[in-house]
Amino acid sequence: MTADSRLIRWERRTELPLALASLAFLAGYAVHVLATGLPDTWRDLSLSVLFAAWALFAVDYAVRWRLSGQGPRFVRQHWLDTLVVLLPLLRPLRIVRLYEAVLRRRGEPRLSLHARVIVYAGVSTLLLGFAGALAVYDQERGAPGTEMHTFGDAVWWACSTLSTVGYGDVTPVTPMGRFIAVGLMACGLALLGAVTGSFSSWLIQIFSGEDERAGAPGTGAGDGTGPPES
Amino acid sequence: MTADSRLIRWERRTELPLALASLAFLAGYAVHVLATGLPDTWRDLSLSVLFAAWALFAVDYAVRWRLSGQGPRFVRQHWLDTLVVLLPLLRPLRIVRLYEAVLRRRGEPRLSLHARVIVYAGVSTLLLGFAGALAVYDQERGAPGTEMHTFGDAVWWACSTLSTVGYGDVTPVTPMGRFIAVGLMACGLALLGAVTGSFSSWLIQIFSGEDERAGAPGTGAGDGTGPPES
Amino acid sequence: MTADSRLIRWERRTELPLALASLAFLAGYAVHVLATGLPDTWRDLSLSVLFAAWALFAVDYAVRWRLSGQGPRFVRQHWLDTLVVLLPLLRPLRIVRLYEAVLRRRGEPRLSLHARVIVYAGVSTLLLGFAGALAVYDQERGAPGTEMHTFGDAVWWACSTLSTVGYGDVTPVTPMGRFIAVGLMACGLALLGAVTGSFSSWLIQIFSGEDERAGAPGTGAGDGTGPPES
Amino acid sequence: MTADSRLIRWERRTELPLALASLAFLAGYAVHVLATGLPDTWRDLSLSVLFAAWALFAVDYAVRWRLSGQGPRFVRQHWLDTLVVLLPLLRPLRIVRLYEAVLRRRGEPRLSLHARVIVYAGVSTLLLGFAGALAVYDQERGAPGTEMHTFGDAVWWACSTLSTVGYGDVTPVTPMGRFIAVGLMACGLALLGAVTGSFSSWLIQIFSGEDERAGAPGTGAGDGTGPPES
CATH class of the missing domain: 1.20.58 (Methane Monooxygenase Hydroxylase; Chain G, domain 1)
Known part of the structure; x- marks a missing residue:
């Protein structure tokens, strides 16, 4: 202890x-x-x-x-x-912890779990995507036959990879660049999983809420499971 | 209050x-x-x-x-x-609220949650995809080296992006066009999450229903959790 | 009645x-x-x-x-x-009902829900993919600039679309072909949702099973929620 | 028995x-x-x-x-x-069973279900991806018009397929290679489903845990449903 x-x-x-x-x-x-x-x-x-x-x-x-x-x-x-x-x-990933710490100190209510997962996934993806674009650009720059001429191209490639869209207009051609790219693909899969999983569990939570409300009317108000304000 | x-x-x-x-x-x-x-x-x-x-x-x-x-x-x-x-x-997104309001006024039962999520995601995707195609086409038109010659090409590109298929036969080449494209990719991820999450929670709901019916036979009829009519 | x-x-x-x-x-x-x-x-x-x-x-x-x-x-x-x-x-989709009817008549236990969802999604995808490949090939064949020279190319394109991989080596170029393609993309999204949702609810079911078994040991045997035999 | x-x-x-x-x-x-x-x-x-x-x-x-x-x-x-x-x-898939057996023999606690699913999916994907890359490379090598010149290209293609990114810079062109590729796409879909489903059910589990803790404070400590240590 x-x-x-x-x-x-x-x-x-x-x-x-x-x-x-x-x-x-x-x-x-x-x-x-x-x-x-x-x-x-x-x-x-x-x-x-x-x-x-x-x-x-x-x-x-x-x-x-x-x-x-x-x-x-x-x-x-x-x-x-x-x-x-x-x-x-990969270290910048830990910055997401700082975000939580700041929230805690300012005495605010912690974000709901779904919002937290989305924010974590978003910030992690942003930082990892930037780091990945840098690393791949470092490898690809000047390689023969590459389409990745500027750092902007590398960022564009990283975005299309992380969203698993994968246009293929810009792709790494060096072995090391491709190795890093595979890591980014795995991040893309995880991001997809986080987004989908949040949606799924959010829907299920609403459902249970509705079922309970149907069973015991008048208790469900203000339970914070409604759709996010817009 | x-x-x-x-x-x-x-x-x-x-x-x-x-x-x-x-x-x-x-x-x-x-x-x-x-x-x-x-x-x-x-x-x-x-x-x-x-x-x-x-x-x-x-x-x-x-x-x-x-x-x-x-x-x-x-x-x-x-x-x-x-x-x-x-x-x-992004404003047209709010039109999905109108749809709900119309349903409410006509005294019809509200759609089931899953149907609502699918309809929302579908309408939002349609409107955002159209707006995104317009905005990207506005940027790309006439850019050197673009494959996006007509607005039809832009719509085709938007569809392949929103479904995260990403053929890459038509892609934005200008920095601004790519910036908007990244936004559309994020929408594609969210759409995927909505579709998947609905399926997932629908299956889970059916399961709980079946478990309850197995425990207390004869109560499960007409609970509206069955597969949609076809 | x-x-x-x-x-x-x-x-x-x-x-x-x-x-x-x-x-x-x-x-x-x-x-x-x-x-x-x-x-x-x-x-x-x-x-x-x-x-x-x-x-x-x-x-x-x-x-x-x-x-x-x-x-x-x-x-x-x-x-x-x-x-x-x-x-x-789209009609062949209804054949999945026949499959269920056959199972019922032969007095066999119905497949578990997850297996059923996977089988439905698989058969529907197969039939729709075949129909979509036919329809797109009918449009694209002979179009100027197309890469879809044989029906094999069309099937290959349909597979890469339905799995949302989207290589883009073969893509429709005619407006009508692209219109049908967008329909196939939507099917791909739904297929992804079905696969993911089944996995998700299967895991959740196992979990509840494990929790119950932990709470009341000796009751969980033979509940058919274990991983599929291999 | x-x-x-x-x-x-x-x-x-x-x-x-x-x-x-x-x-x-x-x-x-x-x-x-x-x-x-x-x-x-x-x-x-x-x-x-x-x-x-x-x-x-x-x-x-x-x-x-x-x-x-x-x-x-x-x-x-x-x-x-x-x-x-x-x-x-496809046989190497069964090696995931060995991993579990090893864990069991060494008297260690079994991994949590989510970790197990992720590890299984990861190892299976690794082995199937390697086998698929070998099989496709065997078909494609020397085919006219192929971009798959080295085994490294085949591995790169397999990775982009399994993550459903699908750049399309390297694609199989022979009928047999494409047939195997379709199998890999299906594996990619299943992998995506496994990752997403794990996330989803993990979030749902945490939620139920939080709900219970809210209902009966002081009982939820050490229930092992928290986020993984980092």
């Missing part, structure tokens, strides 16, 4: 700095990839930011492992964290 | 005029985009219709804000309305 | 003949579209079969309307039947 | 050898397809491995049929097994 509470305190304290480090990592990577015209000093600086943020993530992972007192099981149980330390481009 | 009831009365009274204004807005935009051969008078007229409808939406928004007595919170709580005032092409 | 029972008796008696007529219609249409090398006698014969089947559908529709004693409401309540009379290519 | 228990004992004993035979089959097929530069001895060897594994599957099927004491009904009830004997490339 004490270990748990110390872990929770650590997570609460490091939440904001780590979220900022995530954004710094993403920004550093974006500068590194996109700012090809900048002098070398800038690119070196962006690289330092990148590695500094990475180091922070590793330190955080190590401290949390220590505090959990779990041994090797920690690696498997927190596989998403492990993955994030290895592939820090 | 009084504010609420006044708000409801306002919404009921403005329902029909605003729905007509929505259609007028869409028609005006369609004329503006498609009728390139018409004399300038017609295009000016369609523009006036456009702005008049827009003004109506803004007035309605202001009155409802006032009646709600909510202050700045209103903007966030009615974010869909706010968005619609900023991007009136 | 008497009207109802006579309607049911009529439907039971006409089930098999109408299903055969559906297959005859589809076969006649296939011969009409594909057998371009046959002498005119054959094409005339296939046309006669087509119209004879169509006439049968119309007669069945009229009789059922009469027996229902419903007046104009019948048209809207049985909108799928109405649509089928207007667009008989 | 005795037949059942003998069947179960047989299945438990043959689990590991058959899983290894499945991998041997897949490996043999991969060598047969990809190792075109190897001397004939190697290719003959891989073919022998292929047929030996196939024979094992057939023997296992026959023994299980015998032990079940079911007669012809067995073929239909175990249709997936029947299909696997006819199309052994």
Whole structure:
């Protein structure tokens, strides 16, 4: 219990700095990839930011492992964290936690579960799509036969992939670019699952609500299961 | 409560005029985009219709804000309305409310929830797809390297996008066209979620019905959860 | 009630003949579209079969309307039947009813709901995909700039559309072909919804089963909610 | 009952050898397809491995049929097994059973249902995608007009098909390749259904949990329905 509470305190304290480090990592990577015209000093600086943020993530992972007192099981149980330390481009995902923390602090009611799932899925998709577009653009730029001439093309490709539309007017041609693309496809599937699952459970919730109201009239008012205000 | 009831009365009274204004807005935009051969008078007229409808939406928004007595919170709580005032092409969405109102007035039983969700999703998709095709066609027409030569091509592209099929034989090439396209992709995801979620919750409802019937035989007749008549 | 029972008796008696007529219609249409090398006698014969089947559908529709004693409401309540009379290519869909009837007569237990939904969706998709491929091939064949050279191409296109994959290597280019294609896309969405919804409700059913078993151990055996045998 | 228990004992004993035979089959097929530069001895060897594994599957099927004491009904009830004997490339699917068996033996708690579904779907997709890419590459290689020049292209195509993205930059052009591709599309649909269904039922489960907690506060802690650790 004490270990748990110390872990929770650590997570609460490091939440904001780590979220900022995530954004710094993403920004550093974006500068590194996109700012090809900048002098070398800038690119070196962006690289330092990148590695500094990475180091922070590793330190955080190590401290949390220590505090959990779990041994090797920690690696498997927190596989998403492990993955994030290895592939820090996935790190921005954790920013969604910050959003929740901000909501909590301002004393507002937490969003309903469905809205939360949609917001999480949306923000994660936005960040992962941006990171994926950067990574793929970094690989594809200058490859022979590529249609991905500008970063705009890469973003357009990422959008059509994440929505599983897949026009195919712009596609990665390098092995590494395609490897990253497969990861984005998996994200697209998950996004679809989140959107669909939310809809489905929202409908089911309304139904149960209606059934209960039919059974016991006059109790269903203000239960917050109605369609969202528009 | 009084504010609420006044708000409801306002919404009921403005329902029909605003729905007509929505259609007028869409028609005006369609004329503006498609009728390139018409004399300038017609295009000016369609523009006036456009702005008049827009003004109506803004007035309605202001009155409802006032009646709600909510202050700045209103903007966030009615974010869909706010968005619609900023991007009136999304306005036709509200016509689905009219459909419900018509049903209610004619004293007919309201459609079952699943049918309603499907009808809403269908009508919204139709209207948004039409508006999206118009907006993208407006951007793409005459762009170098585009495959979108006629408005028919734009509609075909919109359909393949909304169903997340995404052939890619016709795709937007301008930055603005692609930006709108990303919005349509999001609509496609939502449509998929609505269709899938309805199916899912319909099946679950039938199941619970069957379980109850198995437990208490003879009570399940005429509960309206069976498959739709064909 | 008497009207109802006579309607049911009529439907039971006409089930098999109408299903055969559906297959005859589809076969006649296939011969009409594909057998371009046959002498005119054959094409005339296939046309006669087509119209004879169509006439049968119309007669069945009229009789059922009469027996229902419903007046104009019948048209809207049985909108799928109405649509089928207007667009008989959708008629083969009703064959899924025959399948159920056969199962019932042989005294076998009816398939579980999920299996039934999957089988229905599969058979409907197969028949509609075949009909859609025929109709689109009929439109596209010989159109300038088409990639749909053989009926095999049309079937391949229909498959990639129904699964919402949408490669885009073969796409319709004529307005009519694209119109039919949009219908197939809608079928693809519905198929996706059926598959997803079945999975979802199957998982939920297992869950409730597990919860009940945890609460009252020893009662859950043999409830038929386990994963399908393999 | 005795037949059942003998069947179960047989299945438990043959689990590991058959899983290894499945991998041997897949490996043999991969060598047969990809190792075109190897001397004939190697290719003959891989073919022998292929047929030996196939024979094992057939023997296992026959023994299980015998032990079940079911007669012809067995073929239909175990249709997936029947299909696997006819199309052994689908056999690797059964390896997901091994994974579960391993978990059980090590005395660990079984994964939650949702995690299990996701893992099953993921592993099945991986294996089927690999087998499908091999089979399609075998057909397409050297076909006139194909874009599938390397096995990497085939894997890339399989990924874009299984996620229902469908870029269409690489597509099969031979009839047999397209036939296999349709099978992969169906797998993609099922994968989508599994992911979406898991999300959906997970959300619904959380909801019921929250409802119960609201009704009887203080009972909901540690019920394991919270979001997965990250």
